[in-house]
Amino acid sequence: MRTMKSKQVRAAYHHGDLKNALMETALVQISRTGVRALSLRDVARRSGVSHTASYRHFSSKESLLAAIAEQGFRRLSAAMRAATLPHADDPVAALQASGVAYVEFGVSYPEHLSVMFSVQLAHAHYPGLAQASKEAYALLTAIVHDGLRTGSLRGTEERTITLAAWSIVHGLTQLITGGQLQTKDMPSMSARELALAVTTLLHQGIV
Amino acid sequence: MRTMKSKQVRAAYHHGDLKNALMETALVQISRTGVRALSLRDVARRSGVSHTASYRHFSSKESLLAAIAEQGFRRLSAAMRAATLPHADDPVAALQASGVAYVEFGVSYPEHLSVMFSVQLAHAHYPGLAQASKEAYALLTAIVHDGLRTGSLRGTEERTITLAAWSIVHGLTQLITGGQLQTKDMPSMSARELALAVTTLLHQGIV
DNA sequence: GTCAAATGTTTCCAGTGGAAACATAATGGT
DNA sequence: ACCATTATGTTTCCACTGGAAACATTTGAC
Numbered sequence: 001m002r003t004m005k006s007k008q009v010r011a012a013y014h015h016g017d018l019k020n021a022l023m024e025t026a027l028v029q030i031s032r033t034g035v036r037a038l039s040l041r042d043v044a045r046r047s048g049v050s051h052t053a054s055y056r057h058f059s060s061k062e063s064l065l066a067a068i069a070e071q072g073f074r075r076l077s078a079a080m081r082a083a084t085l086p087h088a089d090d091p092v093a094a095l096q097a098s099g100v101a102y103v104e105f106g107v108s109y110p111e112h113l114s115v116m117f118s119v120q121l122a123h124a125h126y127p128g129l130a131q132a133s134k135e136a137y138a139l140l141t142a143i144v145h146d147g148l149r150t151g152s153l154r155g156t157e158e159r160t161i162t163l164a165a166w167s168i169v170h171g172l173t174q175l176i177t178g179g180q181l182q183t184k185d186m187p188s189m190s191a192r193e194l195a196l197a198v199t200t201l202l203h204q205g206i207v
Numbered sequence: 208m209r210t211m212k213s214k215q216v217r218a219a220y221h222h223g224d225l226k227n228a229l230m231e232t233a234l235v236q237i238s239r240t241g242v243r244a245l246s247l248r249d250v251a252r253r254s255g256v257s258h259t260a261s262y263r264h265f266s267s268k269e270s271l272l273a274a275i276a277e278q279g280f281r282r283l284s285a286a287m288r289a290a291t292l293p294h295a296d297d298p299v300a301a302l303q304a305s306g307v308a309y310v311e312f313g314v315s316y317p318e319h320l321s322v323m324f325s326v327q328l329a330h331a332h333y334p335g336l337a338q339a340s341k342e343a344y345a346l347l348t349a350i351v352h353d354g355l356r357t358g359s360l361r362g363t364e365e366r367t368i369t370l371a372a373w374s375i376v377h378g379l380t381q382l383i384t385g386g387q388l389q390t391k392d393m394p395s396m397s398a399r400e401l402a403l404a405v406t407t408l409l410h411q412g413i414v
Numbered sequence: 415g416t417c418a419a420a421t422g423t424t425t426c427c428a429g430t431g432g433a434a435a436c437a438t439a440a441t442g443g444t
Numbered sequence: 445a446c447c448a449t450t451a452t453g454t455t456t457c458c459a460c461t462g463g464a465a466a467c468a469t470t471t472g473a474c
Binding site: 035036092117118123130133134137152153154155157159160161163164165166167168169170171172173174175178179180181182183184185186187194197198201202203204205206207 | 242243299324325330337340341344359360361362364366367368370371372373374375376377378379380381382385386387388389390391392393394401404405408409410411412413414
């Protein structure tokens, strides 16, 4: 009984999983007030901990953001992987599915997205982040590579095609989550529908 | 002689054009330290003025950023207009030219760009900003409209095509200026070359 | 010239990120 | 079972920030 106290009863001094708690609280606050207004002290306060406690887990505010960004890239990769799984034999379908997944991820986790890209997070200083971002990119490259190999995609430059595919879904996601489409006369389409429509245009061309 | 003092000799008390001076200083600082680290006090200091002086021209730090964003959209519109001028009779060429101009603008003025989109600038609170942003979008819409009318663009949904064109150049610009391409194995192409390559793919399709 | 409006300054406040020194809890070797 | 080491949190401090309020100076319209 007595020995369980620290684990069960409030864990007075040692939180138990403060690192994750801080990240989650930060995400909640980002979704409420935006990254710009995020305050370490506020996050700590809401986690029931002194503001300097976070320095045991993150060397700075930026490094907390980097951890969130890394987590975001990991989840993005997972989402893209899951989306392409059913289309292992059809690179074109896989490419579109991963693009749709990209957009849907961004719309579902705008806080992650804003941290992933808003921050001028010197990737050099955060190797984990750099690797996670590279991994997501590698997924796309692999699909394009496959499409070119099997002849279902045309064009010569693998990297250019990858960049085009990445750009169009990235741009669409940014425009949606940035609220840029609200003020325009955009049709009331879901993110998925917009993503499908736009990627279809890239596939088929518009000229 | 005496009366010219205030205009010629340092203008001790009244700066003369503090509003623009603050904006320019802010842009310089943003390019050095990023939007996130921008400090009003620092901007004021470098402009040789007390930090509260800016409140005579901007009601808050955010409103200074909104002014910069608005200026950015104005310049973006101007750049796009200039780029499309030579192609008044060829909507397809005009569309690509405006896309390339978009990317080149972003690469040339990354500080403006970061403010224009990074900020969750509630457009509702800044009507001038909202209008400037709408105007840039209207330029693209007009070109697409023209292309559909003359039959040089195909597809049914004008807004979807516009969104695709916007997304791909916006995304590419964000990826370039965000340094996202650095860590990948991207070819050492100029922004203009990347923009040309990517927009060409959208025009011709990749399937 | 005078006087109101525009523009800039001084002073103040609460809040912020981070460093340093201290306090407490968990753990592993004896 | 003990105790020293190591992880984890706290307290206190600092320089800095955005902004409000009250005050000072300049300018321009009449």
